[in-house]
Amino acid sequence: xxxxxxxxxxxxxxxxxxxxxxxxxxxxxxxxxxxxxxxxxxxxxxxxxxxxxxxxxxxxxxxxxxxxxxxxxxxxxxxxxxxxxxxxxxxxxxxxxxxxxxxxxxxxxxxxxxxxxxxxxxxxxxxxxxxxxxxxxxxxxxxxxxxxxxxxxxxxxxxxxxxxxxxxxxxxxxxxxxxx
Amino acid sequence: xxxxxxxxxxxxxxxxxxxxxxxxxxxxxxxxxxxxxxxxxxxxxxxxxxxxxxxxxxxxxxxxxxxxxxxxxxxxxxxxxxxxxxxxxxxxxxxxxxxxxxxxxxxxxxxxxxxxxxxxxxxxxxxxxxxxxxxxxxxxxxxxxxxxxxxxxxxxxxxxxxxxxxxxxxxxxxxxxxxxxxxxxxxxxxxxxxxxxxxxxxxxxxxxxxxxxxxxxxxxxxxxxxxxxxxxxxxxxxxxxxxxxxxxxxxxxxxxxxxxxxxxxxxxxxxxxxxxxxxxxxxxxxxxxxxxxxxxxxxxxxxxxxxxxxxxxxxxxxxxxxxxxxxxxxxxxxxxxxxxxxxxxxxxxxxxxxxxxxxxxxxxxxxxxxxxxxxxxxxxxxxxxxxxxxxxxxxxxxxxxxxxxxxxxxxxxxxxxxxxxxxxxxxxxxxxxxxxxxxxxxxxxxxxxxxxxxxxxxxxxxxxxxxxxxxxxxxxxxxxxxxxxxxxxxxxxxxxxxxxxxxxxxxxxxxxxxxxxxxxxxxxxxxxxxxxxxxxxxxxxxxxxxxxxxxxxxxxxxxxxxxxxxxxxxxxxxxxxxxxxxxxxxxxxxxxxxxxxxxxxxxxxxxxxxxxxxxxxxxxxxxxxxxxxxxxxxxxxxxxxxxxxxxxxxxxxxxxxxxxxxxxxxxxxxxxxxxxxxxxxxxxxxxxxxxxxxxxxxxxxxxxxxxxxxxxxxxxxxxxxxxxxxxxxxxxxxxxxxxxxxxxxxxxxxxxxxxxxxxxxxxxxxxxxxxxxxxxxxxxxxxxxxxxxxxxxxxx
Numbered sequence: 001x002x003x004x005x006x007x008x009x010x011x012x013x014x015x016x017x018x019x020x021x022x023x024x025x026x027x028x029x030x031x032x033x034x035x036x037x038x039x040x041x042x043x044x045x046x047x048x049x050x051x052x053x054x055x056x057x058x059x060x061x062x063x064x065x066x067x068x069x070x071x072x073x074x075x076x077x078x079x080x081x082x083x084x085x086x087x088x089x090x091x092x093x094x095x096x097x098x099x100x101x102x103x104x105x106x107x108x109x110x111x112x113x114x115x116x117x118x119x120x121x122x123x124x125x126x127x128x129x130x131x132x133x134x135x136x137x138x139x140x141x142x143x144x145x146x147x148x149x150x151x152x153x154x155x156x157x158x159x160x161x162x163x164x165x166x167x168x169x170x171x172x173x174x175x176x177x178x179x180x
Numbered sequence: 181x182x183x184x185x186x187x188x189x190x191x192x193x194x195x196x197x198x199x200x201x202x203x204x205x206x207x208x209x210x211x212x213x214x215x216x217x218x219x220x221x222x223x224x225x226x227x228x229x230x231x232x233x234x235x236x237x238x239x240x241x242x243x244x245x246x247x248x249x250x251x252x253x254x255x256x257x258x259x260x261x262x263x264x265x266x267x268x269x270x271x272x273x274x275x276x277x278x279x280x281x282x283x284x285x286x287x288x289x290x291x292x293x294x295x296x297x298x299x300x301x302x303x304x305x306x307x308x309x310x311x312x313x314x315x316x317x318x319x320x321x322x323x324x325x326x327x328x329x330x331x332x333x334x335x336x337x338x339x340x341x342x343x344x345x346x347x348x349x350x351x352x353x354x355x356x357x358x359x360x361x362x363x364x365x366x367x368x369x370x371x372x373x374x375x376x377x378x379x380x381x382x383x384x385x386x387x388x389x390x391x392x393x394x395x396x397x398x399x400x401x402x403x404x405x406x407x408x409x410x411x412x413x414x415x416x417x418x419x420x421x422x423x424x425x426x427x428x429x430x431x432x433x434x435x436x437x438x439x440x441x442x443x444x445x446x447x448x449x450x451x452x453x454x455x456x457x458x459x460x461x462x463x464x465x466x467x468x469x470x471x472x473x474x475x476x477x478x479x480x481x482x483x484x485x486x487x488x489x490x491x492x493x494x495x496x497x498x499x500x501x502x503x504x505x506x507x508x509x510x511x512x513x514x515x516x517x518x519x520x521x522x523x524x525x526x527x528x529x530x531x532x533x534x535x536x537x538x539x540x541x542x543x544x545x546x547x548x549x550x551x552x553x554x555x556x557x558x559x560x561x562x563x564x565x566x567x568x569x570x571x572x573x574x575x576x577x578x579x580x581x582x583x584x585x586x587x588x589x590x591x592x593x594x595x596x597x598x599x600x601x602x603x604x605x606x607x608x609x610x611x612x613x614x615x616x617x618x619x620x621x622x623x624x625x626x627x628x629x630x631x632x633x634x635x636x637x638x639x640x641x642x643x644x645x646x647x648x649x650x651x652x653x654x655x656x657x658x659x660x661x662x663x664x665x666x667x668x669x670x671x672x673x674x675x676x677x678x679x680x681x682x683x684x685x686x687x688x689x690x691x692x693x694x695x696x697x698x699x700x701x702x703x704x705x706x707x708x709x710x711x712x713x714x715x716x717x718x719x720x721x722x723x724x725x726x727x728x729x730x731x732x733x734x735x736x737x738x739x740x741x742x743x744x745x746x747x748x749x750x751x752x753x754x755x756x757x758x759x760x761x762x763x764x765x766x767x768x769x770x771x772x773x774x775x776x777x778x779x780x781x782x783x784x785x786x787x788x789x790x791x792x793x794x795x796x797x798x799x800x801x802x803x804x805x806x807x808x809x810x811x812x813x814x815x816x817x818x819x820x821x822x823x824x825x826x827x828x829x830x831x832x833x834x835x836x837x838x839x840x841x842x843x844x845x846x847x848x849x850x851x852x853x854x855x856x857x858x859x860x861x862x863x864x865x866x867x868x869x870x871x872x873x874x875x876x877x878x879x880x881x882x883x884x885x886x887x888x889x890x891x892x893x894x895x896x897x898x899x900x901x902x903x904x905x906x907x908x909x910x911x912x913x914x915x916x917x918x919x920x921x922x923x924x925x926x927x928x929x930x931x932x933x934x935x936x937x938x939x940x941x942x943x944x945x946x947x948x949x950x951x952x953x954x955x956x957x958x959x960x961x962x963x964x965x966x967x968x969x970x971x972x973x974x975x976x
Contacts, residue, residue, distance in 0.1 A: 028934060028937045029931070029932040029933070029934055029937055029938065029941075030932055030933040030934050031933070031934055032852035032853045032856060032934060032936075033853070033856070033934070033937070034853065034934070034936075034937040034940065034941070035941070036857060036940075037853070037856045037857055037860060040857065040860035040861065040864060041860060043864065044860060044863055044864055044867065047864065047867045047868065047871070048867070050871065051867065051870070051871060112960075112963075115956050115959065116956075118952070118956075119952060119953060119956050122948075122949055122952060123949060123953075126945065126946075126949070132191040133191055133194070134191065136946070137942075137945045137946055137949075139930060139931075139942050141931050151931055153931065155930065155932070155938075155941040155942045155945070156941075158941045158945060158948075158949075159937075159941050161952070162941075162948065162952055165952050165955065165956060166952075166955075169955065169956065169959040170864065172959065172963060173868070173959070173962065173963070173966075174868065174871065176963055176966045176967070177868070177871060177872055177966060178871055178872075
């Protein structure tokens with residue numbers, strides 16, 4: 001499966017898929033779509049990526065944030081040092097493993113945690129109603145609307161929870177199965 | 181359904197104000213329970229932060245609670261009752277209703293005071309244990325549950341706490357989890373008391389149906405209605421089953437001696453002073469409602485009496501200090517149940533005084549046994565000699581407690597025993613049983629104090645370490661309390677017990693006159709006789725043990741052996757059943773599910789035999805569009821192809837094709853959301869299969885050709901039945917306003933135009949929440965299965 005064309009295409013398509021999945025999530029309240037469908041689309045994006053590049057690469061690219069840092073060198077001014085840091089963390093990212101003065105901090109997102117977060121978000125979105133003395137899961141909407149996204153409210157939060165849960169579940173499944 | 185933001189914030193503010201007022205009103209009995217729960221939850225964390233000093237905050241909780249309940253003493257002594265209510269599930273009558281009267285207060289003080297001492301004691305007893313935090317978690321949880329149990333007025337609330345005590349008891353018995361003995365004992369205790377708990381729940385529900393009331397205070401008022409109700413006997417039997425298992429009555433007594441596998445402070449607290457008395461407590465609480473019938477009297481006196489005799493007999497045959505104490509506890513619990521069965525005014529008094537005296541002296545003796553075990557490393561009676569020298573404080577405590585246990589004036593045990601004799605004077609059989617227990621108690625008291633500490637022997641038992649202060653102080657306090665309360669019996673304990681006695685309702689309003697000295701009555705003579713006989717029994721104890729070895733074969737058929745045999749049988753049965761049912765082939769699961777469903781459907785069709793009228797619907801065939809036909813034929817062709825193919829990839833793709841065709845149908849019939857989901861799921865399934873394809877074994881027809889046709893036949897049957905049912909459903913469409921309601925109110929109430937989504941996340945959001953929770957749990961299960969590697973020898 002790891003043909004060059006497929007791999008390259010997927011590299012560019014995955015972010016598109018993801019944006020589309022979020023879009024589907026938001027439009028779900030008024031048009032076909034929603035958290036479940038959005039989560040499935042998002043996970044399909046990652047499944048393709050895993051197929052093309054392997055699970056380690058996918059985890060490294062999308063579920064891991066690395067910050068590079070080093071203390072200011074003596075002959076560097078502060079703005080220059082900042083510039084260097086910015087450079088290292090954005091377009092001129094330092095490769096790992098090579099001996100360098102850079103220290104790095106990693107932030108990893110595990111699919112299982114994503115599932116848990118989704119469940120938590122979905123379950124807590126209903127507390128807004130409870131706080132107001134109304135039944136659990138009574139919906140509240142903000143009085144304004146955003147372009148593209150539409151109205152914001154607790155049902156949307158609930159749907160986001162569903163999205164995260166579905167995404168996390170399929171990712172975890174795919175990662176576990178392909179690592180075997 | 182959705183107020184706008186401004187209204188929302190206002191509502192929130194109002195609600196918070198309202199709640200705050202309500203919380204102050206319901207004040208603190210709920211807070212007492214919550215404090216316990218919070219301490220329990222914090223204990224492991226505190227242990228991590230504070231190390232051995234964790235005992236300070238943990239011990240502070242029972243101390244605070246004890247003082248808090250002490251503050252209730254003046255009003256309760258005047259006969260007032262404190263009540264609090266917090267609605268929980270009002271529709272089902274399940275509310276957090278608390279009620280503090282004399283009986284509850286007696287137990288609450290006992291629980292908190294004992295809890296404090298036991299927590300202090302365990303800080304020394306388990307000083308080097310790395311799991312001390314967890315131990316305090318369980319212990320505090322238990323204390324809280326026990327408090328809730330005695331404070332509950334609502335029967336379901338009581339049941340809830342009842343079960344928590346069973347579970348925390350299980351956790352505490354199995355605390356030394358590395359030892360098989362402890363694990364087995366914990367299981368046993370949980371199964372026996374849990375089974376009793378189930379019976380109790382059924383009994384309480386039946387009782388509430390019969391009485392139409394869910395609170396103890398309400399039940400008292402409808403006594404006649406309950407007694408004459410046809411449900412009286414079943415409710416009584418079930419409740420008694422629950423109480424008997426909890427309070428270790430024959431034939432369920434066997435779990436209690438086995439529970440001695442728990443650390444000694446636990447044995448002292450749960451298995452002698454408090455938890456095992458929960459059954460007695462509930463019986464006492466319900467006696468104004470249920471007592472007074474022949475059934476109540478007979479069952480309680482017979483079961484209680486048998487338990488007394490068995491406990492006393494078995495206690496004398498053992499040589500392990502804790503086992504001896506456990507069996508005498510069983511005997512004592514039997515006495516309490518007997519007293520409840522008698523139900524006279526004397527019996528009520530005897531029950532309460534004996535209960536208090538027993539808690540104090542038995543708790544002391546257990547704690548002393550723990551100290552001895554901790555200091556010398558053994559609990560065997562014959563290895564322990566002359567410990568009085570090095571363990572003076574423990575020896576003193578044990579002696580004081582033993583004197584109380586033997587019923588020597590002026591200890592509280594004396595008062596308890598006098599009253600016990602007094603209560604059973606009229607029934608010669610019960611008096612004999614009572615005397616027997618008394619004699620056995622005297623002998624055991626001599627064993628626990630004189631034999632271990634003071635008797636002159638050839639050599640001293642060496643100590644492994646000097647006894648720590650906290651191992652000796654708590655038992656000494658308890659023992660001294662037994663002496664003090666005995667000496668001041670008319671002044672200090674009597675008023676509280678009087679109030680507790682009012683709850684029993686044996687003869688309401690009766691003034692309780694209790695003094696230490698009654699003059700030379702018949703009962704005093706019996707007391708002296710008991711002491712004398714006890715002394716004789718102690719001297720002849722070795723001979724009793726020799727004789728009792730004859731009884732050994734009988735134990736093979738005792739309840740304990742029976743329990744183990746049943747347990748084994750159950751495990752074997754379950755294993756055989758599972759092996760038959762769960763053979764590991766997905767196809768057979770699917771087939772069984774389908775066949776079962778088909779069977780149910782066929783049964784219903786055969787029973788109701790609904791006619792299906794196709795003639796009126798032929799026109800629908802004419803309305804069929806060309807593209808619908810094309811999709812249908814595509815599916816059929818794909819299926820035929822699927823049956824013949826021998827490649828896994830092909831079959832997956834063909835299955836995907838069938839799925840896509842289904843999605844196409846959804847689109848054609850105007851369900852874009854469902855179609856999208858279907859499409860995506862099909863895609864994902866194919867993708868995941870592809871991902872795994874090269875790891876799967878070669879795709880061969882393992883099953884016989886015959887089996888293949890069998891599967892095809894089952895599939896066709898299933899499909900045919902589904903089609904038939906669908907046609908039926910269409911024919912008898914139920915008129916429903918639901919569709920219109922959702923259609924009309926989707927935008928108005930829920931701000932959404934996509935009805936499917938609005939239903940999912942708003943109208944039926946709770947269902948979705950349940951579904952995603954199930955999804956998450958199922959996923960976790962799948963992952964643990966995926967992690968499993970049978971080739972490495974992992975076991976499922």
